[in-house]
Amino acid sequence: MGYLYKDLSDKIYDCLFTVHRALGPGLLESIYELCLKKELEDAGLFVEQQKPVPLTYKGIIFETGYRIDLMVDKKIILELKAVETMNPVYQAQLLTYLKLSEMKLGLVVNFNVALIKNGITRVILT
Known part of the structure; x- marks a missing residue:
């Protein structure tokens, strides 16, 4: 079985390495998020930042306040931590984000x- 979204994942990993090499550890998550978004976009990827994730329960859509840090090419979710x-x-x-977004x-x-x-x-959501 192949590696899910291998080419896209490889680009993301390259961007992660670039940002971390430039900034190192010890900064706020929000700084890494901004810099990673820029790096991903410079790599030609479509990035959505702080994307809201609604919850549907018994046919009712709730705006829950859940937000995906970064969604790349509508295929991979990045949950960033520091x-x-x-x-x-x-x-x-x-x-949970993968389930709610059907990714x-x-x-x-x-x-x-x-x-x-x-x-x-x-x-990986199976």
Whole structure:
């Protein structure tokens, strides 16, 4: 079985490495979000920032206040963090966003690490 959205994922990883190499750890999540959005767009990708995610329950649509940090090419959700310790709730949060948006792939990215490859968790909705 192939790697889901391999080419797109590779571009995203390149952008993550570029931003982390330039800024390093220790900044606010919002700074990484802005810089990553710019890097992704410079790579020719379509990026939606702080995209609202409504919840439909029994046919009623609720504007819940959930927001996706970055959605890339309407295929991959990026949930960005700048935390000392990753918490499993971040993956659960991303899974919820994947379900609500009917998407299949997301990345939880913690920029507060020495090596960004150690801060990326791939989440696939099965």
